[in-house]
């Protein structure tokens with residue numbers, strides 16, 4: 001990767017392990033010259049994330065549960081003390097009770113609906129509001145989140161997460177409109193299925209993975225490098241007039257009207 005992000009610094013939220021999409025993005029951003037800070041969710045993940053952050057030359061790690069405003073406040077206070085301004089934030093966070101990522105959408109519970117939407121969508125708003133002054137001071141910045149096409153097409157067992165991603169994509173557009181006057185862009189990257197902790201929680205994940213691999217125009221699933229490269233472009237000055245957008249990194253799967261007939 002060139003030095004597209006040289007001189008830029010930002011916060012990566014959502015690394016759980018080396019398979020995390022946030023980790024793929026962090027690696028690509030580091031290779032492109034960015035300085036990085038990380039959040040992790042709880043001590044168990046913290047132990048895994050610390051050596052990963054160190055590999056990318058970062059010693060800024062803070063424990064954040066996005067349902068806890070105090071932990072978000074503390075993280076942004078620490079971030080602001082370390083860096084007076086930031087250039088980007090990567091929000092790669094989602095959650096639903098695994099028991100509701102199988103079976104019928106019809107059986108979605110109120111509690112899991114609220115919790116899934118809170119963690120997977122509302123958190124982006126809380127994060128963007130706190131990042132705003134640190135980016136405004138800089139004359140602009142980029143907020144990136146991660147979505148999936150289950151937001152607007154029914155995908156087996158994606159259930160409540162499809163509704164959460166539809167809300168997240170709408171939030172991306174509304175935030176882009178609010179923050180655009182301050183030079184802040186807000187975009188979502190939409191990869192196809194990837195083998196991560198969150199991905200594995202969805203019922204039939206292996207079959208979904210095989211199905212997209214066999215049918216996508218590119219005949220493969222997205223890699224961490226492919227998503228990382230797209231994130232670098234969006235956070236760089238090369239992406240300076242793109243906002244409110246859902247950028248697919250799915251090998252073209254979304255253009256299909258029917259599965260490939262070669263597999264029949």
Ligand SMILES: NC(=O)c1ccc[n+]([C@@H]2O[C@H](COP(=O)([O-])OP(=O)(O)OC[C@H]3O[C@@H](n4cnc5c(N)ncnc54)[C@H](O)[C@@H]3O)[C@@H](O)[C@H]2O)c1
Pocket residue numbers: 013014015016017019020021022040041045064065066067091092093094095119146147148190191192193194195196197198199200
């Ligand atoms: N894996 C896929 O197939 C796929 C496809 C498209 C989009 N995405 C999206 O990419 C993003 C990253 O997921 P991933 O697939 O890399 O899985 P992952 O399990 O590696 O990452 C999910 C992250 O969310 C964090 N998280 C969950 N609840 C949290 C909370 N309350 N507070 C703070 N952090 C919390 C976890 O700690 C974890 O780091 C998610 O938004 C996911 O929906 C994933």
